[in-house]
Amino acid sequence: FTLVCRDLSDIAVYAKVNNGQYRQIKAHTPGPYTFILKATSEVPRRLMNPKRRQIGIRIPDNKITLALVEELGHPLMSTTLSLPNEELPMTDPYDIRASLEHSLDLVIDGGFCGFEASSVIDLSDEEPVVLRRGCGDVTAFE
Incomplete structure (x- = not known):
């Protein structure tokens, strides 16, 4: 799972x-x-990797998602919808x-979002590690 945050201030609450x-x-x-990143004690156990105590954090460039998180006043749990x-x-x-x-309370039509996933960067150790190359340019982390 990933926590979708509205800005950098949310990150410090949930990650070291x-x-x-x-x-x-x-x-x-x-x-x-x-x-x-390494998770803080604020992260519910079911949201983090139990062996590593890590959490995925995102601040997406999506106006609808950011507006939802802003309105709620706290991060959203997110995952890819794979059946x-x-x-x-x-x-x-x-x-x-x-x-x-019939299984969902709500579907928000924000348009087709494409198949390419986000780039995943592990910052939990001294040196960044690119775990997945996706939409984001990863050259700064290599």
């Missing part, structure tokens, strides 16, 4: 961030990045509604 990590995150957000026996995640709001409308 040093000055270097903060500068790297600030330079790349909002944007298509998920940062893996069993399907190769690709669901990204089209019309397909999502047709397939799952």
Whole structure:
């Protein structure tokens, strides 16, 4: 799971961030990045990797998502919508509604969001590690 935050102030509540990590995150957000960081005690256990005590954090460049997080006043838990026996995640709001409308309370039509995932950068150790190359340019972390 990933916590979607509205800005950098949310990150410090849920993740342990040093000055270097903060500068790297600030330079790349909002944007298509998920940062893996050491979790604080504020993160519910079911949201973090139990062996490593880490959490994924995102500040996306998506006006709808940021508006939701702002209105709620706290981060949202996020994951990719992948159905069993399907190769690709669901990204089209019309397909999502047709397939799952009786299982969901709400589908927000923000348009087709594409298949390319965020880049995942592990910042939990001294040196950044690129775990997945996605939409975001990762050259600054290599």
